[in-house]
Amino acid sequence: MDIVVEINNLGMKYHSMNGEITALExxxxxxxxxxxxxxxxxxxxxxxxxxxxxxxxxxxxxxxxLVDGKEVTGPSHKVGYMLQKxxxxxxxxxxxxxxxxxxxxxxxxxxxxxxxxxxxDTYGLYDFKDxxxxxxxxxxxxxVALIRxxxxxxxxxxxxxxxxxLDYQTRLIVSEDIYxxxxxENKTAILVTHDIAExxxxxxxxxxLSKRPATVKKIFEIKLTCENRTPMTxxxxxxxxxxxxxxxxxLDIHV
Amino acid sequence: xxENNKLNMSLEHREYLRKVKQRKICVLxxxxxxxxxxxxLWEIAARAKIIDPFITSQPSRIVDTIAKLYREGSLLRxxxxxxxxxxxxxxxxxxxxxxxAIILWWSEFLQKVLEPYxxxxxxxxxxxxxxxxxxxxxxxxxAIVVIAMTISIVVTILEVLNGFLGVDNDKIKLVKTFGASxxxxxxxxxxxxxxxxxxxxxxxxxxxxxxxxxxxEFLVSKEGIGYLIxxxxxxxxxxxxxxxxxxxxxxxxxxxxxVAWIEKIVIVNRNS
Numbered sequence: 001m002d003i004v005v006e007i008n009n010l011g012m013k014y015h016s017m018n019g020e021i022t023a024l025e026x027x028x029x030x031x032x033x034x035x036x037x038x039x040x041x042x043x044x045x046x047x048x049x050x051x052x053x054x055x056x057x058x059x060x061x062x063x064x065x066l067v068d069g070k071e072v073t074g075p076s077h078k079v080g081y082m083l084q085k086x087x088x089x090x091x092x093x094x095x096x097x098x099x100x101x102x103x104x105x106x107x108x109x110x111x112x113x114x115x116x117x118x119x120x121d122t123y124g125l126y127d128f129k130d131x132x133x134x135x136x137x138x139x140x141x142x143x144v145a146l147i148r149x150x151x152x153x154x155x156x157x158x159x160x161x162x163x164x165x166l167d168y169q170t171r172l173i174v175s176e177d178i179y180x181x182x183x184x185e186n187k188t189a190i191l192v193t194h195d196i197a198e199x200x201x202x203x204x205x206x207x208x209l210s211k212r213p214a215t216v217k218k219i220f221e222i223k224l225t226c227e228n229r230t231p232m233t234x235x236x237x238x239x240x241x242x243x244x245x246x247x248x249x250x251l252d253i254h255v
Numbered sequence: 256x257x258e259n260n261k262l263n264m265s266l267e268h269r270e271y272l273r274k275v276k277q278r279k280i281c282v283l284x285x286x287x288x289x290x291x292x293x294x295x296l297w298e299i300a301a302r303a304k305i306i307d308p309f310i311t312s313q314p315s316r317i318v319d320t321i322a323k324l325y326r327e328g329s330l331l332r333x334x335x336x337x338x339x340x341x342x343x344x345x346x347x348x349x350x351x352x353x354x355x356a357i358i359l360w361w362s363e364f365l366q367k368v369l370e371p372y373x374x375x376x377x378x379x380x381x382x383x384x385x386x387x388x389x390x391x392x393x394x395x396x397x398a399i400v401v402i403a404m405t406i407s408i409v410v411t412i413l414e415v416l417n418g419f420l421g422v423d424n425d426k427i428k429l430v431k432t433f434g435a436s437x438x439x440x441x442x443x444x445x446x447x448x449x450x451x452x453x454x455x456x457x458x459x460x461x462x463x464x465x466x467x468x469x470x471x472e473f474l475v476s477k478e479g480i481g482y483l484i485x486x487x488x489x490x491x492x493x494x495x496x497x498x499x500x501x502x503x504x505x506x507x508x509x510x511x512x513x514v515a516w517i518e519k520i521v522i523v524n525r526n527s
Contacts, residue, residue: 081429087423089444089447091447091448100443101433103443104435104439105434
């Protein structure tokens with residue numbers, strides 16, 4: 001199996017006037033090609049920090065991250081990042097939004113435009129290419145956000161609570177939608193979420209992080225007996241509940 | 256709305272649209288009635304010697320004054336000079352202000368360093384600087400433009416900078432994941448996202464530019480609407496003062512409409 005992401009002894013400290021905070025400590029992780037990984041952990045434990053580190057938005061205090069064998073020193077073309085909200089720019093049409101990445105990277109040409117149109121077409125948004133984001137539904141907007149990421153042909157997709165801003169019904173549909181697209185495009189994905197059910201329903205492995213300073217507490221290999229696995233059918237699998245309880249226990253949350 | 260849509264509308268909806276339209280007309284009629292009533296009462300009161308037109312002037316005399324100024328050929332010149340000064344002061348103030356706001360956004364260090372100075376400049380009545388500019392630049396239209404500019408520039412800097420700093424950090428994070436440089440962060444996100452704030456700042460500063468120009472004309476000029484007002488006051492010709500104020504209100508209103516129109520064009524398609 002090809003290794004896409006390799007994290008070695010990763011540590012991250014934040015400095016402020018009130019002192020220093022160790023967000024992450026001694027994290028070791030390997031992500032294989034085509035794998036769907038979920039990361040759960042108590043709120044504020046540094047889940048999103050981990051994604052920012054992989055994306056090269058911040059640099060680690062200790063240890064190293066390798067993406068495709070190369071050390072991360074800044075934002076990389078191999079990584080695509082999806083945030084909680086779609087953050088489509090309301091002053092741009094759908095097509096212009098989708099082409100944001102190539103535009104910034106200076107790779108805007110006929111080829112990328114064609115690829116963008118193809119993706120919009122495949123995922124039922126072609127007719128909306130000249131509309132503005134405010135004219136689209138929440139689910140459609142999130143799909144556009146994914147296409148905006150896919151246009152840059154990333155090796156790995158980072159989903160930072162990518163569905164949390166949606167209402168529950170839309171969320172189920174959109175995660176189903178996005179899961180299928182990711183599988184179809186054969187991408188590696190890392191999803192950070194606080195929703196245990198969502199993490200099991202989408203992932204091949206669920207990583208449970210501990211409280212701050214966060215470290216990998218436990219890894220669950222998700223093996224579900226169901227045909228045509230999608231987030232929806234996963235929720236019906238007999239093992240789903242056991243994983244849920246197992247992860248809940250590991251999270252060890254007290255209010 | 257297309258004809259086709261109109262045919263498919265339910266009766267209730269048509270009724271609703273009719274009511275909305277009716278309401279709009281009512282508002283417009285009330286607005287016109289108020290202005291006509293004020294001028295009519297004013298005229299009647301003056302003619303009936305309830306008020307003294309020497310002190311209050313009266314609409315018919317205002318019209319006569321405007322007509323006289325027009326025949327003398329000086330009216331349009333006064334209006335043009337004041338408008339030109341205002342537009343120049345406004346444009347310089349907003350352009351320079353936006354430019355300085357960009358620099359302050361760029362350099363957090365400068366922003367921190369200049370913060371107290373901006374606060375002082377903002378709370379200072381800029382009119383107080385008028386005599387200084389007149390001494391430095393000379394009593395003339397340029398000094399007036401500079402006064403108008405000074406008044407609008409500080410507000411523009413603060414408003415626009417606030418707009419820049421208020422841009423959603425996640426939007427910036429998004430373009431950074433694509434590897435955007437600082438210039439790209441500015442041109443692709445920060446500037447377009449704060450356009451509504453900038454246009455709003457324009458609306459405020461167009462009003463302030465008028466204040467600057469009129470005060471400037473009070474102080475130094477030999478031409479312009481502000482000059483007419485001061486001159487009229489000095490020679491106790493209230494007809495001239497009132498006529499000038501009326502023209503000024505119209506000009507200021509029209510300029511505001513132009514800015515509002517620009518806003519409508521710029522902020523199209525922004526519903527979220």
